[in-house]
Amino acid sequence: MKLENKPTSITIQNFTTESGAFYASLNLSFQVFGRALHTAPLVLVNHALTGNSQVIGENGWWNDLIGENKTINTADYTVLAFNIPGNGFDGCVIEKHLNFNARDIARIFIEGIQFLKIKQLYAIIGGSVGGGIAWEMTALEPKITQHLIAIATDWKATDWLIANCFLQEQILHNSSRPIEDARIHAMLCYRTPESFAAKFQRSTHQELAIFNVESWLLHHGKKLQKRFQLSSYKMMNQLLKTIDITRNSNSFDALAAKIEADIHIIGINSDLFFTASENEATYEQLKKLKNKVTYQEIVSIHGHDAFLIEYKQLDNLLKDIF
Numbered sequence: 125m126k127l128e129n130k131p132t133s134i135t136i137q138n139f140t141t142e143s144g145a146f147y148a149s150l151n152l153s154f155q156v157f158g159r160a161l162h163t164a165p166l167v168l169v170n171h172a173l174t175g176n177s178q179v180i181g182e183n184g185w186w187n188d189l190i191g192e193n194k195t196i197n198t199a200d201y202t203v204l205a206f207n208i209p210g211n212g213f214d215g216c217v218i219e220k221h222l223n224f225n226a227r228d229i230a231r232i233f234i235e236g237i238q239f240l241k242i243k244q245l246y247a248i249i250g251g252s253v254g255g256g257i258a259w260e261m262t263a264l265e266p267k268i269t270q271h272l273i274a275i276a277t278d279w280k281a282t283d284w285l286i287a288n289c290f291l292q293e294q295i296l297h298n299s300s301r302p303i304e305d306a307r308i309h310a311m312l313c314y315r316t317p318e319s320f321a322a323k324f325q326r327s328t329h330q331e332l333a334i335f336n337v338e339s340w341l342l343h344h345g346k347k348l349q350k351r352f353q354l355s356s357y358k359m360m361n362q363l364l365k366t367i368d369i370t371r372n373s374n375s376f377d378a379l380a381a382k383i384e385a386d387i388h389i390i391g392i393n394s395d396l397f398f399t400a401s402e403n404e405a406t407y408e409q410l411k412k413l414k415n416k417v418t419y420q421e422i423v424s425i426h427g428h429d430a431f432l433i434e435y436k437q438l439d440n441l442l443k444d445i446f
């Protein structure tokens with residue numbers, strides 16, 4: 125049976141962020157796909173920067189991976205996706221984004237799971253900031269899931285990532301076209317020089333008398349401007365910048381050793397944002413602490429966004445789990 129819920133909201137009450145900001149209520153919305161809740165193993169999908177709970181269906185952002193007879197088969201699994209509060213998809217925005225970090229969202233998601241009376245997840249899967257939140261959830265609740273699948277992400281934002289998020293902030297605060305300009309810069313982090321070379325070959329747009337790469341970047345800026353809000357962009361960028369399971373907590377070794385899930389790290393050989401070498405280092409460290417850890421790599425010229433592009437490789441890398 126195919127069940128495709130519309131977004132549903134629950135209220136998180138009396139929430140104090142790690143930075144000490146108090147919220148009497150916070151809206152947490154979610155969607156459920158596939159088998160009904162509590163009738164099948166549950167897969168939690170954490171969305172990336174401009175994603176949302178609409179994982180599949182019309183406008184679904186992961187239709188290549190999830191659906192009937194897809195790698196994550198909705199005939200066999202219940203798929204749950206929360207909207208990160210403030211992403212704007214449910215009409216709710218958060219103005220004071222600096223009050224939040226990635227772990228706050230992990231805590232909110234855990235409250236959501238408890239509210240839905242879900243005892244254990246089969247898998248938490250997420251790419252980019254969604255994967256970082258998955259790491260934070262698993263560090264907070266070591267028994268929460270059987271599988272942690274962290275794609276194009278890591279347990280911490282590196283200095284390089286923080287620096288790029290800082291530039292994003294500067295653009296979002298100072299530009300007269302903040303969403304468009306920030307997206308243009310971000311696209312340079314999500315792709316690679318090789319990807320651009322293959323796509324554009326220094327070609328020009330005759331009508332506009334600009335390079336096609338410029339026209340493409342302008343197009344992506346405009347496209348995001350139409351579907352995303354400034355406060356949401358600031359919030360999501362803040363979360364990306366603050367991924368760090370060790371912040372005000374234990375060492376990585378102490379936290380990771382407690383995680384009961386099988387940990388599957390999937391890096392991208394050309395990712396400029398969450399580099400393959402950082403992912404390999406995480407894997408090497410984890411191997412000393414745990415048995416059930418894997419590291420696999422998507423091979424692509426496209427960089428960070430390859431987790432949304434190279435779906436056939438991703439299907440292959442995930443087929444043993446699902």
Ligand SMILES: N[C@@H](CCO)C(=O)O
Binds near residue numbers: 251252
């Ligand atoms: N390009 C994707 C992934 C960023 O990590 C997005 O805009 O959400």
